[in-house]
Every structure is written in structure tokens, then in C-alpha cells.
Amino acid sequence: MALTDLVLQQLVNGLVLGSFYALVALGYTMVFGVVKLLNFAHGEVYMVGGFAGFVVLSVVSGALGSGWTAVAFSMVLAMIGVGFLGVVIQRIAYQPMLSAPRLSILITALAVSLVLQNSILGATGGRYVPFGADLGFGGINLGNLFISHNQIILVGTAGVLMLSLELFISRTQYGRAMRAVSIDKDMCRLMGIDVNRVIAVTFFLGSGLAAAAGTMAGAYYGSLWYFMGFLIGLKAFTAAVIGGIGSIPGAMLGGLILGLLESFGTMIPGVGSAWKDVFSFSILILVLVFKPTGLLGKSEQERM
């Protein structure tokens, strides 16, 4: 295989990986934009989303089979269900803590993520769970380059979801309210905006997108694991920071950049796949050190 083919193949892999990162990164960045909270539990929400999709799929596979129709149906139901889970988490764990010291909120978020992770650990016994989707292996050959149908559908779905989010935020009443709340919460209250409801909508959307990514990851990679949210949570956070935390186009851009960096990183001699996680964490640390506002983020004066 020529080098250009290898580069193109890694480009495709990077796009797929980047779509997952971008979808999860959106949740971090939206919640951060509206409540200035780093939602540690977000990676676990992605994981729970994968399992929710799995549960729906195993219920409906009798009627719909286990192809893309069934997966799409499971994905939508998982998005709605996990969206509400996100709202519940916000109401129970974060709402009472919003005026508490930052350390307490961080610890509460950590506790929520551990509760989610260990509940699934208890339910699955720590084993890998086969997702049970049957998507086939078809694809398109472009010279030496092979792109599977699954990769196209996956990147396409991620693109549609991100576009709808962008339209929601720029065109609808709630989207405008979200943008306003992220600028000045108290002023929004005075203007008659139901801030708590806007925050709930934000958590719903962020968690729903994570669930979409979780279901697609389950269908694409074929199995689920209780610990799968940990690494992707960390990496999606990296993506959000690269793009500039709080910025929605930034999260999409950051996700794609990280996915591409990671898939090309494995081509660097000496990095390889064994070191790819170390590679992404190093990127996180370097970005935080040299450009903590990210590519599209606004610099803001923040009290610690």
C-alpha cells in the first residue's frame, strides 16, 4: 500500500473516531457554557447511553431485526431516555451544589460518575457485553482505499446531529435562552427566562448526544464495557479544551482534530497504538499549558 493510501485510510479512521469525540465533547462544552461546571460524569453518561441502546435493541430486534433500522430506533430511544437521566443527575446532584465551593461540586460530579460506573459494573459483572447489532461488512473501494458503509452512516449521522444542534441553538427560542444564560444568568432571571428549565434542556441535549455516540460506538465496535466511558470522557474533554471549552463549533472542531491527531499519531514511529492514549493526554496538557482558551474559546476572567 502506498503512503498516500495509508494517509487516506487514517484520515477515514480519524474522522470516525473524531465524530465520537465531537459528540461527547459537545455535552461537556454545553454544560460548561451554561453552568460553568465540569461534568465529570459525562463520560459515564456516554457509557450508560451505549447500554441503554443495547437494551432497546435486544427488545426490538425481534420486530425490527438487528440492522441499521433497529440501531437507529434504539439510538433515538436511548437518546431520549439518557437525556432524562442527565436531567435527573442535574436535579439531584448538581442543582443543590451550585452555590457550594468548587471542590464540593467536583467531588459530587466524581461521585455521580462512580455511581453510574459501578452500577453497570454490578449489572454486567464487569464483562464485555456483545452489542448484538448485525451491520454487515459492505463498503466502497476507491482504489486501495476502503470505506465501509458503517463508517459513512456513522459520520453522516454524527454530522446530522451536530447540524441539528447548531440549528437548535441558533434558531430556536430555547437556543437563544441557552446562549443568554451562558452570558449572564442573573440578568436572564430578571428578564423572565426560566433559568432552571434552560439548564435542564442543556443537560438533556448534552446527555442525549452522548447516548447517541454510545449507541453508535456499541454498534460499530460490537461490544460494550462498564469502563468504556472513562477514556472517552477524558479524550472528549481534551477535544472540548482544544476547541475552546464553552464553544459549540469548537467542540466539533476539537473532536475532529483529536480524532485525526490520534489516528495519524499511531503512524509516527515510536508512538504506535500502545502509546496513543499517552499521546492524547500529552496533547491535553500541552494545550492547557500553552493555549488554555483553545482554538475558538473566548478568554475569560474566571474566579477559581
Added chain:
Amino acid sequence: MIERSPVHSPLGRLQGVWDNPAYRWPLIFGLLALMVVAPHVLGPYATVILTNALLYVVLALGLNVVVGYAGLLDLGYAAFFAVGAYTIGIVHHVYGLDFWLTLPIAVLAAAGAGIIIGSPTLRLRSDYLAIVTLGFGEIVRFSARNLSITGGASGISGIERPWIFGWEMRSSMDFYYVFCVLAVLAVIASLRVADSRLGRAWLYVRHDEDAAEAMGIDRVKVKLAAYVIGAIYGSIAGAFFAVNLGAISPESFSFQQSVLILMAVILGGMGKVPGVILGAFIVILAPELLRDVGELRLLVFAAGLLLIMLFRPKGIWPSQGR
């Protein structure tokens, strides 16, 4: 110190007894005597568990300097524990340098790692530090698993036991007493540093960072000091952990390990030495008492942690307001 403990609850009464100097010293001597005789009364299995609890006391007191005193969340504390253990594993075992000469190297390595990770990130928002420490913890564990000098996934085994005054520490009883001494030293150091100029600076920064800075406290330097002191505690605990077990592997230093140490700090009450000791014993002894729970012990702890944060945010044995 202002008496603020609620005397109506049993624990509050216990805290009242503790805060009274007339009872405190007899209580301390009683506890020390109990520590000395415990392994002879309880048998070899309990000795191993108690040794583990004492190791956690040292680790939790170290993390308490970072979380409780300076108010920074560190989610990768096991990394410093790993640096200590692997320095012993490599320099002492592979290159054959004496344990007592390797120990300072381990401490320096951990302090160096603390400065490298801490100095760029401590300037940023405190939640960035939490996530960077999380990443750092994973980098250390991945490196230990992938490098050949650290023995890869199987780790390093057959680490020699250290000699002290011509006597080799060998039995589990020997190590129990070694960890007793370490824990007592860690307690004394924690109490002293909390009362020092640096300790007061942490208190100030924790309560109002801007006011502290306005009073001339260099917040980055003060936080870095806490981070490095925490790293030193972790590396010493790691060094003795390595020679006690004789074998180390990357999985001993996972994210779960960092979380357990953090739970020991928070469950008992961050910032207060007796609370942290209580937390360390809860984290180690509870799984022994809750055998049936098995794998779900972390779920029980996590749910407990969530409830404590929501309803008793200062921990079971909180720091007294001062």
C-alpha cells in the same frame, strides 16, 4: 480553637472528648498501646489488613495536604505512589542500590514529577487541575505498562527486603511495625505543617483566593508546595509498599486506587487528621466487614460519597471551624 462540635450526636461527643486536651493525651497513648499489641491479639490475617490500613493512612494524609489543606482536587494521586514504588523497583532491585539510598531518589523523583505537572496547571482553573491529574495518572500507568524497564504488564517482582541496623525486615509483623512508625510520622508531619506559616497560607487560599493574593500570598507557589508535599508522602508510601509486597504491577496504581485514596480523605472529613485516619480505616476495613458486597464495594462507597457531599459536606469527622 472554638468548640463547635454538636455534642448531641455520639460522634460529636467523641469529637468533644478529642478536642479536650485533658483526655487527648491519654487517648493517644491508649491508641498507640493498642497499635503495638493489636497484631499479637488479632492474628496474622488481621495484621496484614491493618498494615494495609496504615499504608492508606499515610497515602490519605498525603492526599489530604493537597485536597484538604490546599483545596485542590487531585484525581491521579496513585501516580506518585507509583513513582515511589517503581523507583524502588528499578533503582533498588534492578541496579542493586541499597534501599535506604534509593528512598531519597524516589522522593526526589516524585517531587520532580509534582513540579513538572503542577507548575503549569496550578495557574489554571482548579477543575483543569483535576482533569490534568487524571490524565497524568493514566500516563504513568500506561508508561509502566509499556516500558521494558518497568517490566511491562507483569511488573517487577522479587524486590529485596530492606535491612535496618543489621536486621532484615521480613515477616508481615516487621512490616506492620514499619508502617506503624510511618503512619505516626505522617500524622506528626501533617499536624505540624498545618500549623506552620505554609499551613495558614493554605487555609487562607482555600477560603478566599483573591483576598489571600491581595495579602501577598503567592497562590501558585503555595499550591505547588502542597502538591509537592503530597507527592512526597505518596512516594514514601509507594517505596515501602514495594518492599513489603516484593512485587509491583501497573494495576496497583489504577484510577480506582486514586479514587479509593480520595474517598478515604473525603469520607472521614478533609482537612482534619483524625477524620482522614478514620476514612482510611473505613475504606480498608469496610470491605472486610461487607464481604457479601464483593465487587460492589466501590458502588457502596460512591453512593456514600454522594450522600455525604449532599447532606454532610464536611465529612464524618469534619475540620473544626477556625
